[in-house]
Amino acid sequence: MTQPSLWRVLEPKWRTAVQRIREERSRGGSGKLVVLLVVALGFWAGVFGILYKILGVLRGVEDVGPLLAGKILGVALLTFVGILVLSNVITALSSFFLAKDLDLLVSAPVDWLRLYLAKLGETLLHSSWMVALMAVPVFAAYGVVFRGGPLFVPYAVMTLFPLLVVPAAAGSALTLVLVNVFPARRTRDLLSIVALGAGAGLILLFRLIRPERLASPEGFRNLLDFIAVLRTPTSPFLPSEWATRAIMTFLRGELDPLPLVLLWTTAAGTVTIGAMLHRALFAPGFTKAQEGAERFVRGAWWRWTVGTLLRFLPVAKREFVIKDIKLFFRDTTQWSQLILLAVLVVVYLFNIMALPLHRGEQVGFFYVTLVSFLNLGLAGFVLAAIAARFIFPAVSLEGRHMWLLRSSPLDLKALLWSKYWVGTVPLLVLALLLTGLTNVLLQVRPFMMIMGMLTIGGLTFAIAALALGFGALYPQFETENAAQIPTSFGGLVYMMATIALLGAVLRTLWTAVYAYVRAVYEGQPVVVDAWMISWFAVAAVLCAAATALPLWVGLRRMERFEF
Amino acid sequence: MIRLENLTKHYGSFVAVDDVSLEVSRGVLYGFLGPNGAGKTTTLRMIAGILRPTDGRVLLGGDDVHRNPIPAKQRLGFIPDRPFVYDKLTGAEFLRFVAALYGQEGETVDRRVAELLEVFELASWKDELVEAYSHGMRQKLIISSALIHRPEYIVVDEPMVGLDPKAARQLKDIFRQFVRRGGTVLMSTHTLEVAEAMCDRVAIIQHGRIVAEGTVDDLRRQHRAGDASLEELFLKLTGGAQVRELAEVLGAAP
Numbered sequence: 001m002t003q004p005s006l007w008r009v010l011e012p013k014w015r016t017a018v019q020r021i022r023e024e025r026s027r028g029g030s031g032k033l034v035v036l037l038v039v040a041l042g043f044w045a046g047v048f049g050i051l052y053k054i055l056g057v058l059r060g061v062e063d064v065g066p067l068l069a070g071k072i073l074g075v076a077l078l079t080f081v082g083i084l085v086l087s088n089v090i091t092a093l094s095s096f097f098l099a100k101d102l103d104l105l106v107s108a109p110v111d112w113l114r115l116y117l118a119k120l121g122e123t124l125l126h127s128s129w130m131v132a133l134m135a136v137p138v139f140a141a142y143g144v145v146f147r148g149g150p151l152f153v154p155y156a157v158m159t160l161f162p163l164l165v166v167p168a169a170a171g172s173a174l175t176l177v178l179v180n181v182f183p184a185r186r187t188r189d190l191l192s193i194v195a196l197g198a199g200a201g202l203i204l205l206f207r208l209i210r211p212e213r214l215a216s217p218e219g220f221r222n223l224l225d226f227i228a229v230l231r232t233p234t235s236p237f238l239p240s241e242w243a244t245r246a247i248m249t250f251l252r253g254e255l256d257p258l259p260l261v262l263l264w265t266t267a268a269g270t271v272t273i274g275a276m277l278h279r280a281l282f283a284p285g286f287t288k289a290q291e292g293a294e295r296f297v298r299g300a301w302w303r304w305t306v307g308t309l310l311r312f313l314p315v316a317k318r319e320f321v322i323k324d325i326k327l328f329f330r331d332t333t334q335w336s337q338l339i340l341l342a343v344l345v346v347v348y349l350f351n352i353m354a355l356p357l358h359r360g361e362q363v364g365f366f367y368v369t370l371v372s373f374l375n376l377g378l379a380g381f382v383l384a385a386i387a388a389r390f391i392f393p394a395v396s397l398e399g400r401h402m403w404l405l406r407s408s409p410l411d412l413k414a415l416l417w418s419k420y421w422v423g424t425v426p427l428l429v430l431a432l433l434l435t436g437l438t439n440v441l442l443q444v445r446p447f448m449m450i451m452g453m454l455t456i457g458g459l460t461f462a463i464a465a466l467a468l469g470f471g472a473l474y475p476q477f478e479t480e481n482a483a484q485i486p487t488s489f490g491g492l493v494y495m496m497a498t499i500a501l502l503g504a505v506l507r508t509l510w511t512a513v514y515a516y517v518r519a520v521y522e523g524q525p526v527v528v529d530a531w532m533i534s535w536f537a538v539a540a541v542l543c544a545a546a547t548a549l550p551l552w553v554g555l556r557r558m559e560r561f562e563f
Numbered sequence: 564m565i566r567l568e569n570l571t572k573h574y575g576s577f578v579a580v581d582d583v584s585l586e587v588s589r590g591v592l593y594g595f596l597g598p599n600g601a602g603k604t605t606t607l608r609m610i611a612g613i614l615r616p617t618d619g620r621v622l623l624g625g626d627d628v629h630r631n632p633i634p635a636k637q638r639l640g641f642i643p644d645r646p647f648v649y650d651k652l653t654g655a656e657f658l659r660f661v662a663a664l665y666g667q668e669g670e671t672v673d674r675r676v677a678e679l680l681e682v683f684e685l686a687s688w689k690d691e692l693v694e695a696y697s698h699g700m701r702q703k704l705i706i707s708s709a710l711i712h713r714p715e716y717i718v719v720d721e722p723m724v725g726l727d728p729k730a731a732r733q734l735k736d737i738f739r740q741f742v743r744r745g746g747t748v749l750m751s752t753h754t755l756e757v758a759e760a761m762c763d764r765v766a767i768i769q770h771g772r773i774v775a776e777g778t779v780d781d782l783r784r785q786h787r788a789g790d791a792s793l794e795e796l797f798l799k800l801t802g803g804a805q806v807r808e809l810a811e812v813l814g815a816a817p
Contacts, residue, residue, distance in 0.1 A: 319663030323652065330651040330692070400647040404708070407611035407641035408664040409633045562614050 009110055009118040012101060032489050039492060044137045051141035059145055069142070070248040076138055077240035080131050081167055086195045087127040088171025089178075093191065095122045096172060096282070097179055097289035106286060116278040120271070124168040135160055139247070146251035158260065159246045162267035166239050169270035173277050179285040197339055239263060302326055316410055320418040324394075334390075334482060341386065345434065348382070352438050369517050372444045376452055377506050379434050380459050383427055384467075384498040391423035391467035392494055393485035395558065399477030402561065412558050416468065416551060424464040431460040447516055447526060451509070451536075458543035459505060463498055469550025470494035472557045501546050508539045564588055565610065565716055565749055569619035572605050572771075579605045581771035582619070587749050587764075592742045594762035595751040598801050602771040603751040604644060607720050610749065611641040623716055637665065640709030642719040646701035650694035654685055654704050657693060658711050665712035672711070679707040682737075683730065699725040706734060717741065717748045723757060735761055759793040769801050 054072070058065040096102075096119050105115055139160070143152040178191070239262075246259035302322050310318045328334050355371065398405060398415075405415060435456040439449050474490020485491065512535040519526045565587040572580040580602040587593040597603045608614040610621050612628045612635070621628040626635035648657055655676055662672040680686045683703040693701065702725040709717060717738070723731050738748050738761065752758050758765055759779055766776040775782050779793050788796050 315663045315666055315668045319660050319668075323649070323656075323660050326656070327649060327651045401649060403608075403611070403613055403641070403643045403647065404661065405664070406613040407636060407639065408661070409636040409666070410664045411633065560615070 004110060004114070009105065009114050010121065013122060036489065036492070039496075040133070047134070048137035048141050051138060052145060055141055055145040066146075066248070066252070069146075070244055073138070073142065073247060074241060074244040077163065077243050078238065080135065081163065081238070081240045084128060084131055084164065084167035085171050086199065088123055088168045089175050090191055090195060091127040092119075092123045092168075092172040092175040093179070095119050095126065096175065097286060102286070112279050112282065113275060116275050116282070120168060120172055120274065123172055124164060127171070128164040128168065132160065132164060142247060142251060148251050152250065155250055156247065159243050159263065162263040163239055163243045165267040166263075166270050169267070169274040173270075173274045176274075176277055176281050176285055179289055180281050197336075199340060201343075239266060242266075314414075317414050317418055320410075320415065321422055324418065324422045331482075337389065337483075344382070345430070348434065349437055349441065352441050355442075365520065366517060368442050368444055369448055369513070369520075372439055372442050372448045372452060373506070373510070373513050375438050375442075376435065376455055376459070376509075377502050379431060379438070379456055380463065380502040380505075381499070382434070383431050383456075383460060383463050384495060384502070386430070387423065387427060387463050387467035387498075388486040388491055388495060389483070391419075391427070391464055392471040392491055393476070393482045394419040394423060394468060395472040395554070396476040396479065396485050397482055399475060406561075412555060416472075416555055416558065420464060420468055420551065423468065424461060427464055428457065428460045431456045445520075448513075451513070454536075455505065455509060455539065458540060459502065462501060462543045462546035465547040465550045466494060466498050466501065469554035470497065472554035475561070501542065505539050505542050508535055508542065511535050564622075564624060565593075565718075565747055566622040567606070567610070567619065568622070570606065570609060570616050570621065571618035572602075572609060572614065573617045578771050580609070580616075583768070583771070583773055584619075585766055585773060585776060587747055589747055590742050590745050591763045592738055592748045592761055593750065594758040594765035595749060595768065596753075596755070596758060596765055596797060597751075597768035601768045601801075603768055604720055606768070607641075607718050607749070607751055608643075610718050611639065612636055613641075637712075638715040640712070640714035640717045642706055642709045642717065642722060644720040644724065646698065646705045646725070648693045648696075648701055648704060651692055653690050653692055654680060654696070655689040657704060658708055661708040662711045667712055675711055675713075679710060682733065683707055699727055699730065702726055703730055710737070715746060717746065717750075719748065719750045721752060722750060723752065723754050755792075755794045755797055765793070767797060767800050774800050 055069055058069045061068075099119075099122075105118075139152075139156040142148065143156065148155075175191075242259040242262045245256070246263065249256040249259070302325060306322050306325055307318065310321060313321070352371075352375070432453060435452050436449075439452055444452070470490055470493060471485075474488060474493065476485045476488050476490070479485050479488075486494075512532045515532060516526055518524075567583055567585050570580055570583045571578070583602075583606060595603055595606070605614060609616050610623075610628065612621075612632055615629060620630070623635040624638055628635045649660075652660065658676045658679065659668075659672060662668065662675070676689075677686070680689050683706065685700060685703055685707070688696065688700065693704065696704065706719075706722065709719070722734055722738075726734065735757070738750070742748055742763075750758075750762070762779075764776070764778050765782070766773050767782075768774070775785065775796075777785065779796070782793075782796050783789065783791060786796060786799065788799065791799070
């Protein structure tokens with residue numbers, strides 16, 4: 001029997017993607033496209049600009065400069081490969097074992113190789129597009145600064161492509177083996193914990209060894225030692241190292257085909273081994289993937305604790321809150337991200353501790369106050385990112401259950417209320433801890449402590465409301481994976497709105513803080529007068545408006561939802 | 564009483580439900596029939612308050628579902644065609660959650676949960692997460708959830724899909740008892756034998772409009788169909804020619 005072409009196997013996915021773009025366009029999505037393009041171009045320009053400056057300086061430094069540039073590229077590509085392996089392992093689990101089209105493909109007379117290549121291609125595309133886009137400004141900066149010429153473009157593509165294929169094939173193979181050991185749904189739980197645990201561990205390790213100390217010249221005995229370190233490859237067996245060598249030798253004008261040959265043959269070899277493993281292990285793995293992650297659960301704990309604490313609430317609201325908490329903690333893919341969050345908070349506080357601020361009395365006070373003030377913006381941004389991950393998807397995740405919620409007498413206000421507080425309370429605790437501890441570490445004066453705590457409190461209410469409101473305005477009812485929802489267009493608009501709010505509130509408060517700093521610096525008494533209070537009031541009004549308005553808009557939008 | 568007045572629903576230029584009016588009295592099991600895409604599910608979702616009508620209104624016991632939703636929905640139990648339930652709740656937790664949405668809790672609810680799970684043979688699964696349930700078990704759970712708050716009206720979309728013969732029989736008995744005690748059931752179904760055997764009255768909808776309404780005997784008289792079965796009547800009213808064409812196509816296959 002003639003086998004369908006690979007294109008035919010991939011066609012449904014491609015057509016779905018095209019249709020989605022068409023629907024977006026017919027819904028007036030051109031505005032979205034423009035915003036996305038502007039943000040992407042802005043991001044690219046930023047990365048390119050920074051690298052261009054750094055590489056420009058390095059290029060001027062004889063001997064050491066190009067070596068350092070190569071080292072930077074090596075670290076960047078190694079990071080890319082690390083991200084790609086983790087992302088491919090998780091994506092392969094969905095595309096090879098949990099995707100909705102698998103029943104159709106497996107029951108159709110499609111041979112194993114076509115199925116493998118189609119699913120590998122899907123995995124590669126889903127997990128690598130972001131890294132590929134990120135690589136564009138990086139390679140562009142190297143090409144421009146080291147004058148790679150027009151041939152550098154196809155050469156860079158030829159280098160990058162196998163570098164994306166190797167982790168995709170290796171990650172898919174690893175997933176295949178894991179699924180044969182554990183059921184797919186358990187593997188997903190396991191992988192999300194392992195991946196995040198590994199990521200978090202790496203971040204912690206990297207930060208705790210304090211890499212900034214390596215930049216101090218006293219760390220090296222002489223220049224030759226330094227050059228020797230730079231010349232040593234990170235690891236001669238890593239594909240990222242071959243890619244670095246391929247790029248840097250091309251930019252130096254030398255001809256060395258070995259790195260490219262190594263990259264391409266390794267990619268071909270990994271795909272071949274992956275295909276062989278697929279042939280042997282896919283069928284038993286796929287069968288195993290159909291097993292549910294059955295678990296015997298007794299949920300009395302939440303009823304005793306949260307249920308008792310919230311006794312004062314009407315039963316519908318109380319049970320809704322308990323339901324949301326149960327769903328969160330029973331879904332490993334949701335709570336496992338808290339590991340990463342905890343590590344980021346530790347790193348954040350460690351960074352504040354590592355700041356050399358308390359060396360001179362007067363300068364110390366100025367910088368301490370400045371850092372404490374700017375820390376509000378940074379903490380606000382961290383909170384916004386957390387809200388994007390945990391609060392923004394809240395409405396979208398109810399999509400499939402709206403039949404129940406809309407046909408019951410539950411007031412939509414009660415639904416929104418529950419979602420808001422379930423998200424806001426932990427966010428507020430984190431916000432106050434982050435700001436309070438930072439201010440204690442910085443040894444700020446009571447004025448900044450009180451101002452900081454009140455501001456971050458107000459900002460938290462607004463950030464949570466913005467997340468929920470934008471989540472309702474741009475719902476993603478089709479997406480089952482909560483982690484994908486914040487990366488949608490709505491998530492982007494939410495982040496932009498939150499950054500604008502942070503900017504506006506901090507700008508408003510700066511006038512008051514500046515007056516305070518000047519008074520202390522000049523030895524004058526700090527007077528909280530009407531003028532200063534008026535600035536605080538403006539900031540409070542901004543926060544209140546950014547809380548009430550998104551919730552109101554979100555509620556109106558939810559009333560118009562149709563399922 | 565369930566009352567639809569000039570109910571209309573547009574999706575852009577497409578008219579899914581076109582000026583539908585009907586009345587389902589207390590103690591009546593009403594069948595809502597029609598081919599795929601005729602507008603049955605859209606109508607039922609408007610009755611349940613999930614979709615907003617473009618025009619017209621839905622009254623449940625005198626309360627407009629969209630203008631005065633809380634008292635109207637308080638009396639309603641809705642069973643959708645697709646059993647989407649929270650995967651990470653257990654069956655018992657899901658039922659207690661639904662009861663809470665209707666403002667009910669405590670021992671009465673716990674007893675009712677146990678009763679319903681027993682009736683639908685889910686008692687041994689009550690502490691299992693719903694993600695481990697089969698399609699039929701989910702359907703049984705959703706039916707239980709529609710009954711948990713003792714509604715006056717049940718609106719049900721394709722109730723027999725996914726049920727095993729025993730559960731299907733139980734459901735028929737439950738519906739019959741429910742209407743005998745004064746409840747009202749509005750049921751859409753493709754299983755015409757079930758509709759013929761169970762329903763007191765039926766309405767047939769096609770292209771969003773009601774093309775026939777009454778008891779099965781009324782329909783036979785109106786359309787001079789002698790002692791034709793409901794299936795034959797249905798095919799006559801909704802395009803039996805297509806069925807014949809389909810038979811020819813299947814017959815022509817090698």
